[in-house]
Each structure stands twice: as C-alpha cells, then as structure tokens.
Amino acid sequence: MRISTHLTLGVSLILLLLSGCSQTPTTSLYQQLGGETGIAAITDGLLDEIARDKRIVHHFADTDIERFRRLLAEQLCQLSGGPCVYSGGTMQESHTGFNISLADYDALVDGLIKVMQQQNISISAQNQLLALLAPMYKDISYR
Numbered sequence: 001m002r003i004s005t006h007l008t009l010g011v012s013l014i015l016l017l018l019s020g021c022s023q024t025p026t027t028s029l030y031q032q033l034g035g036e037t038g039i040a041a042i043t044d045g046l047l048d049e050i051a052r053d054k055r056i057v058h059h060f061a062d063t064d065i066e067r068f069r070r071l072l073a074e075q076l077c078q079l080s081g082g083p084c085v086y087s088g089g090t091m092q093e094s095h096t097g098f099n100i101s102l103a104d105y106d107a108l109v110d111g112l113i114k115v116m117q118q119q120n121i122s123i124s125a126q127n128q129l130l131a132l133l134a135p136m137y138k139d140i141s142y143r
C-alpha cells in the first residue's frame with residue numbers, strides 16, 4: 001500500500017471517529033414542544049389568548065375555530081419536524097383581506113410566547129419556533 005493510501009485511510013478513520021463523538025442524541029423541536037400533546041396544548045392556549053385579546057379577537061369573528069385549531073396544530077407540528085402534513089391554505093391565501101398589522105402580528109406572537117412560558121417550553125425551543133414563524137410575517141400582514 002502506498003503512503004498516500006495510508007494517509008487517506010488514516011484521515012478517514014479520524015473523521016469517522018470524530019463524527020461518532022459529535023453524535024449526541026438530538027431532540028427535534030417537535031419533541032421539545034411536547035409532541036402531539038404539547039402542540040395541542042400550545043394551540044389551545046393560543047386560542048384562549050386570542051379570545052381574550054381585544055386587540056386582535058375581532059379578526060376571528062367569522063372564523064370556523066375548530067378548523068383553525070386543527071390547521072394551526074398541523075402547521076406547528078409540520079414546521080417543528082413532526083409527523084404531520086399541513087393541509088390548510090397558504091399563509092398568503094388565508095390572511096388576505098384581514099388587514100393584519102404588525103401590531104396585530106406582535107400581539108399574537110406575545111400570546112404564543114406567554115403560552116409557551118406557561119407550558120415550560122425551554123427558551124431555546126421557543127426561539128426556534130419563533131424563528132420558523134418569523135418569515136411568514138410578510139405573507140400575513142400587508143400593512
């Protein structure tokens with residue numbers, strides 16, 4: 001065997017060992033949010049927050065809340081890497097015409113953070129979820 005082959009094998013072996021060392025068990029965001037039960041609780045909590053929030057509740061006056069609950073839970077599940085397939089409309093389709101402002105968006109996100117705190121979701125998991133939701137803003141608010 002040539003020296004270069006030995007070197008290549010040696011480097012490969014070291015890389016393999018290093019990659020093995022770094023394989024600490026990772027917990028998906030979905031699991032960190034408590035899986036199906038945790039996401040159902042977050043969704044229900046958020047719906048309660050919306051219902052109590054005079055700044056935004058009017059937007060939901062004509063909404064089929066059961067459908068909204070199901071689709072929001074599906075979306076949070078899929079977004080966090082869970083075994084769901086979101087079956088609702090695009091964020092753009094679903095929010096067009098509601099005249100949702102940045103303040104409305106912030107109010108809903110405030111509610112979500114409050115619920116996640118109450119449910120003892122780690123700050124890291126909260127931030128991961130918020131980071132996934134943040135880019136949707138441009139499709140939700142047109143003001």
Ligand code: HEM
Nearest residue numbers: 056059060063064071072075088089094100104105108133
């Ligand atoms: C993180 C931000 C948000 C997410 C992930 C989100 C997600 C969703 C989802 C999944 C639906 C159901 C889609 C469908 O019906 O097919 C929906 C509908 C709706 N969302 Fe949002 N939403 C967000 C922000 C907001 C905000 C800030 C408001 C207003 C304050 C709002 C108001 C509504 C309303 C009124 C509907 C129901 C529309 C209807 O009745 O047809 N959403 N949203």
